[in-house]
Amino acid sequence: MEGQWWADFVSAVLRAATPLVFCALGVLVCERAGILNIGVEGSMLAGALAAVLAAVSSGNPWMGVVAALGVGVAAGLVLALLTVYLPADQVATGIAFNLVCLGVTSFVYKLLVLGGVQLMAPALRAAHGPGGRVSPVALAAAVTPLTWIALLFVLLTWMFLFRTGPGLLWRSVGESARAAHAAGLNVFRVRSVALVAGSLLSALGGAALTLGWVPTFTDNMTMGRGFIALAAVYFGRWHPGLALLACLLFGAGEALAFRAQALGAGFNPYYYLMLPYVLTLVAVAAMGRAVGPRDAGKPYARG
Amino acid sequence: MNLVGCRQRKPGRDRDTVPPGSATGKEQEQVQAGTAVAVRMEGICKSFGSVRALDSVNMDISLGEIRALVGENGAGKTTLMTILYGMYRPDAGRMIVWGRETGRDWSPRQAMTARIGMIHQHFSLIPNHSVLENVLMPQLRWTHVRPRWHHHRAVLERLCQEYGFSFPLEARVESLSVGQQQQVEILKLLYQGASLLILDEPTAVLTPQQTDRLLDLLLRLRDQGHSVVLITHKLSEAFAVADSITVLRRGRHVATVARRDTNPREIAFMMVEREWSPASGWELRAPEPGSLLEVRDLVVGEEHRRPAVDRVSLVVRPGEIVGVAGVAGNGQTELAEALVGIRRCRAGRILIAGRDATSWTIAQRLRAGLRFIPEDRHLHGMVGELSLAENLVIDRCDLPPFSVRGVLRHRAVRQAAAEAVQHYGIRAPSPETPMVNLSGGNQQRAVLARALAGSPRVIVACQPTRGLDFAATEYVRAQLVRCAARGVGVLVVSSELEELMQLCHRILVIYRGQVIGELSRHEFDAGTIGLLMTGQVPDGGRYHGQGTRDLGQPA
Numbered sequence: 001m002e003g004q005w006w007a008d009f010v011s012a013v014l015r016a017a018t019p020l021v022f023c024a025l026g027v028l029v030c031e032r033a034g035i036l037n038i039g040v041e042g043s044m045l046a047g048a049l050a051a052v053l054a055a056v057s058s059g060n061p062w063m064g065v066v067a068a069l070g071v072g073v074a075a076g077l078v079l080a081l082l083t084v085y086l087p088a089d090q091v092a093t094g095i096a097f098n099l100v101c102l103g104v105t106s107f108v109y110k111l112l113v114l115g116g117v118q119l120m121a122p123a124l125r126a127a128h129g130p131g132g133r134v135s136p137v138a139l140a141a142a143v144t145p146l147t148w149i150a151l152l153f154v155l156l157t158w159m160f161l162f163r164t165g166p167g168l169l170w171r172s173v174g175e176s177a178r179a180a181h182a183a184g185l186n187v188f189r190v191r192s193v194a195l196v197a198g199s200l201l202s203a204l205g206g207a208a209l210t211l212g213w214v215p216t217f218t219d220n221m222t223m224g225r226g227f228i229a230l231a232a233v234y235f236g237r238w239h240p241g242l243a244l245l246a247c248l249l250f251g252a253g254e255a256l257a258f259r260a261q262a263l264g265a266g267f268n269p270y271y272y273l274m275l276p277y278v279l280t281l282v283a284v285a286a287m288g289r290a291v292g293p294r295d296a297g298k299p300y301a302r303g
Numbered sequence: 304m305n306l307v308g309c310r311q312r313k314p315g316r317d318r319d320t321v322p323p324g325s326a327t328g329k330e331q332e333q334v335q336a337g338t339a340v341a342v343r344m345e346g347i348c349k350s351f352g353s354v355r356a357l358d359s360v361n362m363d364i365s366l367g368e369i370r371a372l373v374g375e376n377g378a379g380k381t382t383l384m385t386i387l388y389g390m391y392r393p394d395a396g397r398m399i400v401w402g403r404e405t406g407r408d409w410s411p412r413q414a415m416t417a418r419i420g421m422i423h424q425h426f427s428l429i430p431n432h433s434v435l436e437n438v439l440m441p442q443l444r445w446t447h448v449r450p451r452w453h454h455h456r457a458v459l460e461r462l463c464q465e466y467g468f469s470f471p472l473e474a475r476v477e478s479l480s481v482g483q484q485q486q487v488e489i490l491k492l493l494y495q496g497a498s499l500l501i502l503d504e505p506t507a508v509l510t511p512q513q514t515d516r517l518l519d520l521l522l523r524l525r526d527q528g529h530s531v532v533l534i535t536h537k538l539s540e541a542f543a544v545a546d547s548i549t550v551l552r553r554g555r556h557v558a559t560v561a562r563r564d565t566n567p568r569e570i571a572f573m574m575v576e577r578e579w580s581p582a583s584g585w586e587l588r589a590p591e592p593g594s595l596l597e598v599r600d601l602v603v604g605e606e607h608r609r610p611a612v613d614r615v616s617l618v619v620r621p622g623e624i625v626g627v628a629g630v631a632g633n634g635q636t637e638l639a640e641a642l643v644g645i646r647r648c649r650a651g652r653i654l655i656a657g658r659d660a661t662s663w664t665i666a667q668r669l670r671a672g673l674r675f676i677p678e679d680r681h682l683h684g685m686v687g688e689l690s691l692a693e694n695l696v697i698d699r700c701d702l703p704p705f706s707v708r709g710v711l712r713h714r715a716v717r718q719a720a721a722e723a724v725q726h727y728g729i730r731a732p733s734p735e736t737p738m739v740n741l742s743g744g745n746q747q748r749a750v751l752a753r754a755l756a757g758s759p760r761v762i763v764a765c766q767p768t769r770g771l772d773f774a775a776t777e778y779v780r781a782q783l784v785r786c787a788a789r790g791v792g793v794l795v796v797s798s799e800l801e802e803l804m805q806l807c808h809r810i811l812v813i814y815r816g817q818v819i820g821e822l823s824r825h826e827f828d829a830g831t832i833g834l835l836m837t838g839q840v841p842d843g844g845r846y847h848g849q850g851t852r853d854l855g856q857p858a
Contacts, residue, residue: 165439165447172429172440179427182390183441184412294431 009255011126011142015213017251018143019044019222021150022205023229024236024243025157026198031238032161033194034174034187035083036297038094040202041226042101043075047203048210049105052217053112055121061211064121065146065204072203075101076196084191087299098226106219123215144212146204151244153201158240170194174293177300187300202226224277231280238292246283253279339366340399341499341530342387342419347396349382354740356382358554359396364499369521369531371541374551374574375772377742380534381424383551384501388421389414415441420497422488424504430477435459437476438491462493466520481631482513489520500524501532506540507769508631511800511833518544536772538567550574575774587824588788590623590808594657595792596642596673596761601651603634603641604816610649611637613816619761619792624783626803626810627796630836634816635796636678639765642794643675644668645683656760669698672760676750676767678796684750687739691731692720694738695753723752728778744775751779755786762786765796780806800829814838 023040030037047068055064079097083090113119124144140148161167173180173190181187209225210217228250236243253276261272342364349357357379364370372380385391387398389410398405400417414421428437439455459472468486470479476487485505492500502521506514521531521544535541541548542562550557550573557573596619604610612634619625629635640646642653644665653661655671663671677683685694696705696716704715720734729748731741738746747767754762764783768776783806787793797803803810804827812820812835820835822828 163449165443165450166445168432168436168440168450169443169445172432172436175429175431176427179429180440182411182421182423182427184410184415 007138007142009259011139012255012258013248013252014139014143014147015251016254017247018147018150018212019205019209019225020229020232020247020251021154021244022208023202023226024232024247025150025153025240026201026205027230027233028236028238028240028243029157029161029170029201030194030198031233031293031296032171032174033191034177034293034295034298034300035191035194035198036090036094037079037195037198037202038091038230039075039079039097039101039199040094040205040229041222041224042094042098043072043199043202044206044209044222044226045098045101045105045220046071046075047206048221049109049206049217050203051207052119052121052210052215055211055215056119059122061122061124064211065207068203068207069200072200073196075203076199077192079199080192080195083299084188084195087301090297090299102220105217109217109219118216121210121215123213124211144208146208146212150208154240154244161240171293174295177295177298181300191300202229205229228276228280231284234290234292235283235287237290249283250276250280340364341366341401343399344383344387345397345399347383347386347398348394349379349386349391350394352740356554357386357393360551360554360556362549362556362559364530364532366498366530367525367528368546369525369533369544371545371548372532372534372551373536373538373541373548373570374557375536375553375744375774377553377744378551378574378772379554380551381503384421384503384532384534387414388419388501415495415497418496418498419501420492420495420499421501422485422492422503422505424507426484426488428476428484428487428491431475433473433475434470434479434487434490435472437487438472438494441491442495459490459494462490466490466493466523481508482510482516485509485513485517498528499530499532501534503534504536505533506535506537508798510630510836511829512837514540538570541570542567571773574772587624587784587808588622590620590787591790593621594618595621595655596763596794597654597657598642599652599654601638601641601653602649603637603646604649606649609816610634611816612641614651615813615816615818616651617794617811617818619794621790621792622787623809624787624793624795624807626807627794627813628800628803628810628832628836629798629813631798633813633836635813636765637816638813639675639678639763639794639796642763643673672758674754674759674762676754676762676764678765678769680746680750685738685746688737690735691724691729691738691741691749692716692734694749695720695723695734695756698753699757719756723749723756727752727782744771747771747775747779751782755782759786759791761792761794763794763796766798767795768797768799768802776802800832804829804832812836 023044026043027037027040050067050071051064054067055061075097079093082088082093124146126142126144161171169180169185170190172183173185173187177187180190205225206222209222214221229247232246232250233243235246257272257275260275261269340363344360344362347357347360360379360383362383372384374380382391386393389412392409398409400419405413429440432440435452435456438459439450443450456472463469463472468483468490470483470487476484479487489500505517509517518540521533525531525546533541533545545562547559547561548565548570549559550570552574560570598615598617600614600616601612602610602614603612615638617625627635627638637646641648644663648661651661652659655668655673658671660668660671681687686697689697693700693716696719700706700711700716705712705719717734723729724731724734727748729741729745729752731745738749741749751767762783767779767783771779780802783793783795795803795806808824810822810827810832811818812822812832814836815838819838819840820832822832
């Protein structure tokens, strides 16, 4: 039974970490281009709703993924207009954007489920349930394709940022927008692209939450996962690989919370539900001061 | 003669493979230096709000010449060159680069493609990236997915060797000295194939030795066929290397003259429109005994790190001007900030007029007569959005007569401001003008006016003349000397050796947070101090000139 427990646990960790990984990458690519993507939570929520609605109406979960991508691009364009071209304060805009997304998603969902029946989306399915042993092959079959896409994206993001010429340009915009501009880069365009890419990844995180895990929508169902992703990027020192590890850690907290609750060790269950958030707080506090891209969060205006 | 124009590269194509240093191609050797026009600027106008920064300025830059661009602060030197480099758009006028007129969309990228490179006063390097990444970044295009790192590295190593640059290409720029960072900037331009290099006040942060090396390098580049524009307000540099000198004054072109046809005096006159005699050092009065500011074994810096200030002890007597020399970043800023209370001390003691002030607040130190002229006046010296009048009294606006029972008295503030404006010759439309709208020189006059108001006993002045033209510079220095003559103790932190040698009774040289040398006035020698600034102590230990040992101890 021991092996079975571990296999269940590891696949639960991967499942819980997948949305975090997408969102963390969404935050990371933005910060590397000098944008604090606080709006990650809102993009995630919007992506989650879009995925459920499209999957339900079409009957195909992959249509849900496509819809989430579309919503992500739209969210990115709105954020780019506000924070890059106006430019408004990135933190204030991000918070406002999150609140708007919270309100709009809840409203839209209530409109569509007037009868009060929960919409159940067709979920992306794993090949089969976790087997009795923890082995790469068994795990590969026990998680949804989105998990593998997330891991692939981690690798691609790392290669792009640190191994290619455009990645160097991208990072330069995040480190010093002035130097990048002096070198002839269009800072505004790079940052807009970054926001679109970041929001797209965040929305994909939302889709992974609904289609790959809980195949329905509830108000504020992301419950701060976007912010946990922000913490994961910070904890991972703005490096995709380390951010992945951080996401797995926080995902483990979440998976453990459910399991500990099931064991019922005599505590109030809410203490267990707090676990991932407390873990995040402790991890970030223990991390101390980390220095990210220097121009992250600073609006750029041409002289 | 548009030999170079024909070889202009198309933007966005094959930049990655163009051999660097192509500006030294053979075609250019055939061009007689100083005859072919590389760049022509005609009738350039530029306004910022209501301020006219440039007014129909014309300028020609020839191939293979070093052109010094001189003028007071706010004369428009940097603005003019920033326009040529495409970062600002002119309101009117046209530019012809290598025989082709520039379009409305002239940008830094186009300027670079046309082989114009600029080194800004504040370097545009990315501290967190390596030398290699910094040098390559401007040339990369989005299509260069896999740059040929090895090829670039090999070529760059050759260039480094050729010009005698000694930093590893993998080093993070942050870890290099200021002089090396400047070399990285130059390497960057050369690698881009720039044949017109614009340098904005390049020597402001260098030691005398580094300055000499830079000027030598510029001469060498010129001999290879590059054109150089040297923006400076130091006439000695202009006369050391320039072939010709262009003078701007308040946004207008005054004259362009060949160096051999002119002299510093004439240029200085053109710059300020009045006679100017080079200062020959003031008569400094001998300091009185006693100590106004005393520091004992002061340690400043974060815990568990190498301290920024490491067991520094010093004494400033009444009427004495003590200089702190050092290459930027060796702890002098931290020392000054600890003295005025902006930074906490880790260990050691500070005594103001004999009383232990180590744990005093900034306000307490102010009341005891300690005044501060900060290095970065924008950051620590002023509140830009507030008016000139408010800035002038901001450190004592809670005291009578400016406040009575907690209510601000605007009349008293205005009156004090009017007096300061007159006394210190601050040029401002009105005392209500926001501080940011004043020129650098006038901002510094205001900071000085505030520091000297009331009855100061000790003044800590950091880079008091940084970025000021020589009229304002002379003024600030004269004020400091006058203060000392009244018995005030002055501690001057400056990276300009010439300034310290002119002002000070004594100079302390700080290196990696420690005072490694101390010289009194009759021993001042730029060479010795310059060596000390780079950490080379003649006799191995702390360097004392003759007869200064007794000054290290309080009387």
